[in-house]
Amino acid sequence: MAGVFDALAADRSRIERASAAQRVAEVLREHITEGRLAPGTRLSEEALGEALAVSRNTLREAFRLLADQRLVVHELNRGVFVKVLNPQDVADIYTLRLALETAGVRALHSAATERLAAVRTALARAEAAEALGDWVAVGTADLHYHQAVAGLAGSPRIDEAMAHLVAELRLAFAAVPSAHALHEPFLRRNQTLAGLLESGEIDDAEVELTRYLDDARAVIVRAMTETRP
Amino acid sequence: MAGVFDALAADRSRIERASAAQRVAEVLREHITEGRLAPGTRLSEEALGEALAVSRNTLREAFRLLADQRLVVHELNRGVFVKVLNPQDVADIYTLRLALETAGVRALHSAATERLAAVRTALARAEAAEALGDWVAVGTADLHYHQAVAGLAGSPRIDEAMAHLVAELRLAFAAVPSAHALHEPFLRRNQTLAGLLESGEIDDAEVELTRYLDDARAVIVRAMTETRP
DNA sequence: ATTGCCGGATTGTTCCACAATCCCCTAGCC
DNA sequence: GGCTAGGGGATTGTGGAACAATCCGGCAAT
The missing domain is CATH 1.10.10.10 (Winged helix-like DNA-binding domain superfamily/Winged helix DNA-binding domain)
Structure with missing residues (x-):
């Protein structure tokens, strides 16, 4: 019909x-x-x-x-x-973020190939921005990258929840004075995670993702408490 | 201060x-x-x-x-x-639901004791409703139970996302003619899951939860396609 | 049977009015 | 001096009316 x-x-x-x-x-x-x-x-x-x-x-x-x-x-x-974010908010954002991105990683094997391509693309953008020294653009690409990781789940609702989180995260990023210091350490780890995803090592990817998010949360929380004690 | x-x-x-x-x-x-x-x-x-x-x-x-x-x-x-839910929506709801409830299960060891108590309470309510044969109340208690499972994560954002999902799920339940047939098979499995949580067996709880949600989704999707083909 | 078009009905948006509430400031009191 | 009470101005909360924009169904013409 x-x-x-x-x-x-x-x-x-x-x-x-x-x-x-x-x-x-x-x-x-x-x-x-x-x-x-x-x-x-x-x-x-x-x-x-x-x-x-x-x-x-x-x-x-x-x-x-x-x-x-x-x-x-x-x-x-x-x-x-x-909205004024406090450290509790940031911690909570990372809790939900872990849940959503983990869902993406776990769906890796059943994810459409173009979804994994989106992860690659975002990573490439981040590297290009790094080469230019544009650390704000690195931050944007970083968020796109993690949005793509969550997107591996192929779930519209997860995508939307993640999009909201990303917008909120930008508020947190804005509270950190140096975009360079914020993003530089994590760029390499994005590459590590991408490698694990490409080779299909789901469990290792999940472990790396968990540590990554724990560390990132700690960095932002510390920066927030320093600049506004 | x-x-x-x-x-x-x-x-x-x-x-x-x-x-x-x-x-x-x-x-x-x-x-x-x-x-x-x-x-x-x-x-x-x-x-x-x-x-x-x-x-x-x-x-x-x-x-x-x-x-x-x-x-x-x-x-x-x-x-x-x-809102009119279609089977795709239901499938997607269960995808996000799995992510949120898994986050709760994984946080079991660091969860405050009163959060686990909330799980127990909701389960007891479901059993009481079953004893009365009030299957609609069983459905309500079932949703509260799973809200409590997600609540183990101790995350306000996860709680809110889960609350929205629960409201949406009620739309799906309403599309199924028999509340009894819908909830009866899952009541026992709620007890199984609660037992695993009580004894701290996180990995087993996660496996059981995954299977539970897969089956529940299948039941609802089937009921939806039957009543409205 | 398909297309074009018209008119009624509903939503989208603006503007205005007024009540309810909050916030700051001052006066008064101990 | 510091605290409490209260007044006045500003802002939001809500209602209502008006008009424009849009959609939908039906009728007419081809």
């Missing part, structure tokens, strides 16, 4: 326009994750509505979307604020 | 009133997860706003909250609809 136009259905998202609330949320998301809106900043409905030329209602819907992604917190009768 | 009143902070949620949007979302959530609002039902802004005596603005904010929990889908210019 059907099935002839299934290939077109994949491009459905390119047809549907986004609502104003979604577009506003997207703009704010960028500003927050890139550190242009400092954590703790209060997002005034009136001021933001004027700046973005949208009504308060639309803005409030956008806030709900951002709160879903944990990038802002909504305090009743007080307004919405750019 | 601080810390004296930390115990009070846990009850903070009892003080803060909820916004109208949150209360509306809560009411709708109950109706959806209990099957009183059939999947696919269109939620008209005008009709619902009148029924609940809230403005369209407030209702739209509530819809955003429900969409966050995946209980409704929002189609631009068409409205919001109660």
Whole structure:
């Protein structure tokens, strides 16, 4: 019966326009994750509505979307604020991150080949950025890399949860002064992990991943407590 | 310095009133997860706003909250609809569920004793409901039980992700005609899993959990394809 | 039978009004 | 002096109306 136009259905998202609330949320998301809106900043409905030329209602819907992604917190009768991460948050993020990425590693053998290719691509991007000395780009590629690792599970819900975590992680990265010091030690370990994945050594990959995330969490937590004791 | 009143902070949620949007979302959530609002039902802004005596603005904010929990889908210019789960969704839910509950099992040794007690309590509730022949209550207790298993990880983010999954799972359960046939085979296996957890056999618990979820997914998917082919 | 088009109905968005709440500041008190 | 109480201004919470944008079903024309 059907099935002839299934290939077109994949491009459905390119047809549907986004609502104003979604577009506003997207703009704010960028500003927050890139550190242009400092954590703790209060997002005034009136001021933001004027700046973005949208009504308060639309803005409030956008806030709900951002709160879903944990990038802002909504305090009743007080307004919405750019999320301020504390060390507990970072620890918790890494707990969930371990669960999601482990799910990806474990699905390695049943993962489609293009998913593993995505891991390779992200790693190559990180190396290229390192060669240029662009450590912020290394951070971006690093997050893409780990998103791809979780993506090995082939699960839309895991992908989305991981995407939210990644956005939140950027908040944590922004709290660390030196992107170089933050990412340099882990770049090599990304390569190690990728090697284990390529050769299908699931158990070893899982062990390495666990240690990797433990160490990364410790580095960020330490940096956070140092800069803001 | 601080810390004296930390115990009070846990009850903070009892003080803060909820916004109208949150209360509306809560009411709708109950109706959806209990099957009183059939999947696919269109939620008209005008009709619902009148029924609940809230403005369209407030209702739209509530819809955003429900969409966050995946209980409704929002189609631009068409409205919001109660989520219709397909077998792919169910399979994906179980993929994420496995990741979250596995994280709980793995954290068993470092879990606080009261978390394990929560697992015991939920299991006892399920057995009590079985004794009464109330299979819907068994289903509720079963979900609480698995929420508690994931809760062993002690991670707020895992707890929240699991809570969302549980709400979505209720949609799947509602699609299965016989609650008895659905839950009866798994009640005993919940006891098996609890026994392994009590005795600290993490690896065996993980294997049992994996098989459990595989089987449960298969049962639901089969029931879904039978009732709606 | 397919396409083109129209009109009703619903959502998307804005604007405005007012109540509810919070926050800061000042005055008063011990 | 420090603490408490209370007032006033600013901001959010919520409702309501209006109009634009969009979708959907049906009718007409080919």
